Amino acid sequence: MNYFSPKTAAERFAKGRPFFHPFIIQHVKDFLSPENSFSRALDVGCGTGFSSIVLKEIAENIVGIDASSEMISFAPKDERINYLIADAESLPLAEDAFDLITMSQILHWLDHAVFFTEARRVLKNKGWIVIYDDYFSGQIKDNPEFQNWYKEYFLQKYPRPPRNWVSFTAEDTEREGFNLVRHEWIENTITFTKETLAAFLLTMSNVIALVEGGQENLKDVELWLNNNLKPFFEGSKEENFLFNAPVWFLQSID
Numbered sequence: 345m346n347y348f349s350p351k352t353a354a355e356r357f358a359k360g361r362p363f364f365h366p367f368i369i370q371h372v373k374d375f376l377s378p379e380n381s382f383s384r385a386l387d388v389g390c391g392t393g394f395s396s397i398v399l400k401e402i403a404e405n406i407v408g409i410d411a412s413s414e415m416i417s418f419a420p421k422d423e424r425i426n427y428l429i430a431d432a433e434s435l436p437l438a439e440d441a442f443d444l445i446t447m448s449q450i451l452h453w454l455d456h457a458v459f460f461t462e463a464r465r466v467l468k469n470k471g472w473i474v475i476y477d478d479y480f481s482g483q484i485k486d487n488p489e490f491q492n493w494y495k496e497y498f499l500q501k502y503p504r505p506p507r508n509w510v511s512f513t514a515e516d517t518e519r520e521g522f523n524l525v526r527h528e529w530i531e532n533t534i535t536f537t538k539e540t541l542a543a544f545l546l547t548m549s550n551v552i553a554l555v556e557g558g559q560e561n562l563k564d565v566e567l568w569l570n571n572n573l574k575p576f577f578e579g580s581k582e583e584n585f586l587f588n589a590p591v592w593f594l595q596s597i598d
Contacts, residue, residue, distance in 0.1 A: 346411055346412060347505070347549045347552045347553055347556065348391065348410075348412045348414075348415055348549075348552070349411070349412040349413075349414060349415075350414065350552075350556045351414045352555075352556060352562070353414075353547075353552045353555075353556050354392065354412060354414035354415045354417065354418055355418075356543070356546045356547050356552075357391060357392055357415065357418070357547045358392040358415075358418035359543055360540070360543030360544045360545075360546055360547040361391075361392070361394065361544065361547050362534045362536075362540075362544065363394050364478050364532060364534060364587065364589070365394050365395050365398040365448065366398050366401070367530075367532050367589075368448075368476050368478070368530070368589055368591060369398045369399070369401055369402065370401075371528070371530060371591060372402065372446075372474050372476075372591070372593075373401060373402050375526060375593060376402075376472065376593070378402060381402055381403050381404045382402055382403040382404070382443040382444045383403070383404055383405065383443050384403065384404070384405045384406075384407070384441060384442045384443055384444075385399050385402070385403035385405070385406050385407070385442060385443065385444040385445070385446065386406075386407050386408075386409070386435075386437070386441075386442045386444070386445045386446070386466065387399055387406060387407070387408040387409070387445075387446050387447075387448075388409055388432045388445060388446070388447045388450060388459075389409070389410055389432060389447055389448065389449070389450025389451075389453075390408030390409060390410045390415075390416070390419065390427065391410055391412075391415045391416075391419075391448075391449075392415050392416075392418040392419055393408060393416070393418065393419025393420050393425070393427070394448075395408075395446060395448035396408035396419065396425050396427070397419075397420055397422060397425065399425075399446060400422070400424060400425075402444075403443075403444060404424065405424055405426075406424055406425045406426070407425075407426050407427075407428060407437070407442075408425055408426070408427045408428070409427070409428045409429070409430045409432065409435065410427075410429065410430075411429065411430065411431050411432070412429075413429045416429060432450065432454050432459050432462070433454060433455055433458040433459050433462060434462065435462045435465070435466055437466045438466070439465050439466060440466070440467070440468045440469070441466050441468075442466055442467055442468065442471060443467075443468055443471050443472070444471065444472050444473075444474070445463055445466075445467060445471070445472070445473045445474070446473075446474045446475075446476075447473065447474070447475045447476070448476055448477070448478075449476075449477050449478065451475050451508075451510050452477075452507040452508050452509055452510050453507060453508070454508070455508075456508065456520070457520065460520035460521060460522065461520075463522075463596075464520075464521045464522075464596060467596050468596075469596065469598060470595060470596060470598070471595070471596050472593065472594065472595055472596075473522065473592075473593075473594040473595075473596075474591065474592070474593055474594075475510065475591070475592040475594070476589060476590065476591040476592070477510070477589060477590055478532070478587050478588075478589045479587060479588045479589070479590075480544075480548075480585070480587055481585070481586040481587060481588055482494030482495060482498075482499075483585065483586040484576065484583045484584065484585055484586075485533070485583075485584050485585075485586065487576070487583070489576070490576050490583075493572065493576075497572065498545070498550075498572075499550070501568075502548070502550035502551050502554060503550060504549070504550055505549050505550065505553045507549075510590070510592075512524055512527065512592055512594075517594055518597070521596060521597050522594040522595060522596055522597060523594065523595050523596075523597055524592065524593075524594055525593045525594065525595050526591075526592070526593040527590070527591070527592050527593070528590070528591050529588055529589070529590050529591075530588075530589040530590075530591060531586060531587070531588055531589070532586075532587050532589055533584045533585065533586060533587070534584070534585050534587055535582050535583070535584050535585070536582060536583060536585055537577070537581055537582045538570070538573045538574060538576075538577040541573060541583075541585070542566065542569040542570060542573055545569060546562075546565065546566070546569070551565060
C-alpha cells in the first residue's frame with residue numbers, strides 16, 4: 345500500500361506537515377558550500393512540494409517526483425520546478441542529468457539497491473545525494489509525561505507500519521556506488537498548538553494505514569486525539585516539541 349496515494353491522506357499531509365525543510369537545507373548549503381547554485385537538482389519523493397520548493401536556495405532548476413498524483417496536486421507551482429508522477433525505483437529521466445539528488449523522509453519506503461542503481465544512472469560524475477529525515481521524538485521539552493503517552497498510548501493504538509529503516513555504513517554506500525562523506529544528527533524544535541499537533545499526527549503513516557485502510561474512522565481518531573492532547577496544553581496555547589533530523593551526504597564514486 346502506498347500510504348500517501350489517497351486524496352484524503354494528501355489533503356491532511358498538505359495541511360498538517362510542518363515546513364522544517366529550510367532548517368535542513370541550510371545545513372546542506374553550509375556543508376557543500378557551492379560557490380554557485382547546483383545546475384539541476386532532483387527531489388525524490390517530493391510529496392506536496394515542501395522539499396522541492398526549498399531547493400530554490402541551492403539549485404537553479406528542480407525536478408520533483410512522487411508516485412502519488414494526489415500529493416503532487418498540492419505542490420506549489422513554480423517556474424523553476426517541474427513535477428513528475430513517477431516511481432523512485434524507475435526514474436523516467438536521462439542519464440547524467442543531475443548534480444544533486446535530495447530525499448526527504450522517503451528512502452525507508454524504497455528498495456535501496458534498486459533506487460541507488462537509478463540514482464547512479466541519473467547523477468553526473470561526482471554528483472551528490474542528500475538523504476534526510478525529521479523524526480518526531482514524542483518529547484515536549486521539560487515534560488516527560490507526553491513521551492510516556494506517546495509511547496504507551498499513541499504508538500500502541502497506532503503502531504508503525506513496516507518499513508526499511510535507513511542506516512548506512514561506509515561499506516554499505518560503497519557497495520551501492522557512493523562514498524559516505526558525512527553523517528550528522530541535528531536536533532530541532534517545532535512549536536505546535538493542540539490543533540496543529542493533532543493535524544500533524546493525522547499525517548503519520550501510523551494513522552494513515554488504519555484510516556485509509558478502513559480500520560479506523562477519521563472523525564473518531566480526531567476526537568480521540570483532541571481528548572488525549574488537551575491535558576498537555578492546559579497551561580499554554582503551544583508547546584515546543586523535539587525532532588531529530590539525520591542527514592547523510594553521499595557522493596557518487598567515479
